[in-house]
Amino acid sequence: MGSSEDPNTSEFSASQPFLSKPSSSSSEVKEETESNQQYLQITYNSGPRSVKDLLFLILFLLFHISTFALGIFAIAHRNTNAHASSTYDPVTSSCVETHSTLSLYSSPHWVKPLTWTLLLTLLLSLPFSWALLLSLKHYTKHIVYASLPFFIFIPLFLNVYWFVACNLRSSCSHVFPLAFQILLLVFVFLLIGIVVWILIVNRHRLQLTVNIIKVASDALSHNLALFAVLPSMTLALLVYYVPLVVFLVFSKLNGKLVVKELEGDYACVWKEDLWVPFYFVLVILTMLWSAAATVEAQVYVISGTIANWYFSKDYQAPKRGIRTSLRNAFGPSSGTICLSGSLILVVRMVRCVVDSARQEDAPGIVNLVLRCCVNALLTTVDFLNKFTINFAAITGEAYCSSAKMTYELLRRNLLSAVFVETISSRLLAGIVFVLSAIYTIVVCAVLKAGINLGADSYFVAAMAWVLLLVVLGYLVHVLDNVIDTIYVCYAIDRDRGEVCKQDVHEVYVHLPRSRSLSQSVPTRTLGV
Structure with a gap:
């Protein structure tokens, strides 16, 4: 939105799509009319x-x-002597069962404080998440601007504190030489400098990001039941994993003890049946696909629920949005979710293979070009999939249709999600990091003052930090999907020339246009 535009024209074009272009022939006008319909x-x-x-x-x-089916077969045909301790008997030339004694294990002294700390952190994370959401809804600008200095001060404090504390402790100085400490100190300072540079470069976009986060927080506050449904889906996945893990354990018991010669001596070794390794691969792929499908189902439920809120009238409360989204996710669109999850799984597996090849430093320009091409392809698939599942949840279209229609929708309206994706997501992640870091410092101070754990207090505090970071990070993940869903809904509004949520349009209208798309899309003018 340049400053040279007429305000009336800018306001009108913000709520109208680019639906028509100067007519040059009757065939083009007819084609354009059919396309608009x-x-x-x-x-x-x-x-x-x-x-x-x-x-x-x-x-x-x-x-x-x-x-x-194979898991039940593994349980039914397990070898009951699998856990028996056996030795080779030269008289009978076979394996003979022996008895073994179990050693008692005493837990470390920090286990109890760690358990109570994690339990308390888990209980406090719920009101923390609630307070953070309400703060982002009502005091977005205050939260963002108050957190910005901590993006610099907290890493700076931790960097200097670790360097000084390590030099004061002889055990730490022995493990980490002074040269390594200085190198790490300088490296963290460089990272802090990069963060400062990013904040300075994007300072003119900060207010728009604040407004986007505020809109997403408001939308999520109208659908708070998502915080009960989404964790329940994750919990259901973990419960579903229990029998799969049991099947894996019992599949290892399918085999027999065989005598094997090792360096001239005979010993008894356990030999698994031939199908067991293949079953391991099957179970692992099933678990990974289930996890990916669950994540995509959660995104689907979020998108469907937020879309129901977005397209409902302002004077009407959204009805049965979550229930409808769940019914669609595990009903008509379950195949779409499975397809999306399989693509995510394949992309992650290929990316792991590429990363492993990079670590091995495979020589040759061909390998370098191949890795670059694969990374570009994977990035493209990630980008297309990012909005495809949102669009499928909104419209109920199939996966391929949703991918094509989403791209065409954004292309027609010259919209790009790069700004929303990079700035708002990282800003929310920074806020979560600041809050969890402050909580960790408080926990560490309390442990040092109240419990004599010594250096183990740092470990306990670090585990509390990880737990709180995961919980608050999940809130950020939900907000990210809400932002993406509102973005697609806004694009649909522009395409239809409608305004379902005026406050959303007042914010999203300031999003930058996609220059790359504007070069490939014919210039359109507003039809009268």
Whole structure:
């Protein structure tokens, strides 16, 4: 939005899509009219939806049915002598069972303080998350600007404190030489300098980011039941993992003791059945696919719920948004979620392979070019998938249709999510880091003052920091998906020439246009 634009024109174009262009022939006008009619059909589908991507749902179910069937077989055909301690008997040329004694294990003295600290942190994380959400809704600007100095001061304090404390303790100085300490000190200072540079470069975008976070917090505050539904889905996944882990344990018991010659001596070794390694691969793939599908299902539920809130009238409270989203996620769109989860899983696995190849320093320009091409492809898939599942939750379309229509939707309206993705997400992550770091410092001070744990107090405080960071980070993850969903809803509004949420349009209208898309999209003018 340049300053040279007429205010009336800018305000009008903010709520209107680029739907028409100067007519040059009757065929082009007809084609444009048919295209516009197709564009206007994109909206939130609150009615019954048809089943999409059924093939991937069937494949997903086959994985699980095979896993459970072979797991039951592994339990039924396990070798009961698998845990017996055996030695080779030269008389009978076989393995003979022997008895072994179990050694008692005493837990370290920090286990009890750690348990109570983590339990207290988990209990406090719930009101912390609630207070943070309300603060971001009502006092967004104050929270953001108050947190900015801590982005610098906390890493600076921890860096200097660690350097001084390590030099004062002989045990630490012995483990970490002075040269390593100085190198780490300078490296952290460089990271702090980069953070300062990022804040300075993006200072003119800060107010827009504050408004975007405020809008997302307000939307999430109208759907607080998500904080009960989403963790329940994660808990259900963990409960589902229990029998899979049991199957893995019992599958290791399928085999037999065999005599093997090792360096001239005979010994008894356990030999698994041939199918056990393949079953391990099957179970691990099933668990990873289930985790990826659960994450995509959570994004689907968030997007469907927020879309229901967005497209409802301002004077009407949204009705059954979460219930409808859950029914669609585990009903008609379950195949779409399975497909999206499988793509995420494949991308992560390929990325791990590429990272492993990079660590091995494989020589040759061909390997370098291949890695660059693969990384570019994976980045493209991640970007397309980012908004595809949001669009599928809003419209109920299949995965491929959602990917194509989302790209066309953003391209027609010259929108780009790069700004929203990079600035708001990292700013929220910084706020969470500041709050969790302050809590960790308080916990460490209390442990040092009240409990004589010595250096173990740092470990206990660090575990509390990780737990609180995970919980608050989950809130940031939900807010990120809310921002993305509102972004897609806003694009649909622009495409239809409607304004469902005026306060959202007043914020998102200031998003920068995508220059790369503007070069590939024909110039459109507002039709009269």
